[in-house]
Amino acid sequence: MIEVYSWPTPNGHKVHIMLEECRLPYRVIPVDIGAGEQFESRFLGISPNNKIPAIIDPDGPDGRPMALFESGAILLYLAGKAGQFLPADTRGRYEVLQWLMFQMGGVGPMLGQAHHFRIYAPEKIEYAIDRYTNEAKRLYGVIDRQLAHGKYIAGSTYTIADIAIFPWLRSWKNQGVELSDYPHLKGWFDEIAARPAVKLGVEVLADRRRPLVDDKARETLFGSTQYQRR
Template sequence: MIDVYSWPTPNGHKVHIMLEECGLPYRVFPVDIGAGDQFKPEFLAISPNNKIPAIVDSDGPDNKPISLFESGAILVYLAGKSGQFLGDTDREKYQTLQWLMFQMGGFGPMLGQAHHFRIYAPEKIQYAYDRYTNEARRLYGVIDTQLSRTPYLAGEQYTIADMAVFPWARSAANQGINWEEFPHAKRWFDEIAARPAVQRAVQVLADYRKPLTTDTARDALFGNSQYQCKTA
């Protein structure tokens, strides 16, 4: 059994999607990042970077439990464990991994900044607003170009790279994106959104999510709490 410590965010949904797609048994434990659950010692013991998601697999390598943090690492682990969605040949696997790294290194962090400065920043800083909005548009252009050539990001097969990018694209409007500018990416997005496993996955913990309107929630996510926490 895989225990998933998560919250209904893009990074959380990456892992929810993979688990629904590959069929491995799992159970979910909510980590309310607005309430500061990510700073609790028991969570830091498996996720020292105080970020969701994290997993504990009771049947890990050599039949021993393993805990993992970082959503990209978790996706690679689940692909290896299930034998699915990474690619069949070495070439396909490397193509999948490069697009997964694209998401981890750029598409997630930069879009997260765009979302923050457009939606959550207490004051509008025009430079930051423009900087990250423009970078978001550039990154959507990268995937649109790729998807004009292939049905999925890594080629002919649906992989963990698509699962990693898709949840971030669900907030395209908040990132300043007009889908009409990126028709190939929109075709891809709509196709993935229609997958039954994806539809189930985005409902995982969905009832728990609430607007980040309190000072406590803002501090837990963006304030001094980030610097005061201690790794277990």
């Protein structure tokens, strides 16, 4: 049974959804990032970048346990293990991988910054809010144009590219985006949201979700605690 060290965030839900889609048995170990559990030595041994999610697969590819961090790497690993959601042919594989990299390098970081400056920053910085809100809208536009040409992100088949991008778009209101402005994306979004495995995946640890309203949680996530040498 795969051990999943996670929390109810977009990156956590990517892995939860993938495990549900692949019907792989797993056990969730909560890592409360607001309480600083991501800095504990046991978790750092699995995820040296102190970020969730991370996994341990006791049945690794060579019969030994396999530990992995970084959600994109985990999606690729699970796709290989299950033989699902990543094309076997070279062209199809790279068409999916480019959109996975788009999510990892663009959608996640930029929408994360939009969340931060719009919702969590202790002071409202108009330049930062405008910059990242506009970048969020630009990225939504890229996805909308792509979906005008195919049912899914990387073409006609549901893949890890869809699984990677979807959770980040669930908070579109917090990103300053109106989903109806992107009709192709909205149709795709609604279809993905209705998938049984997706419904199950986004509920994993959802009862642990809470607003980051206390100063300790904000300092843990955004203050000097992040930058201490370990």
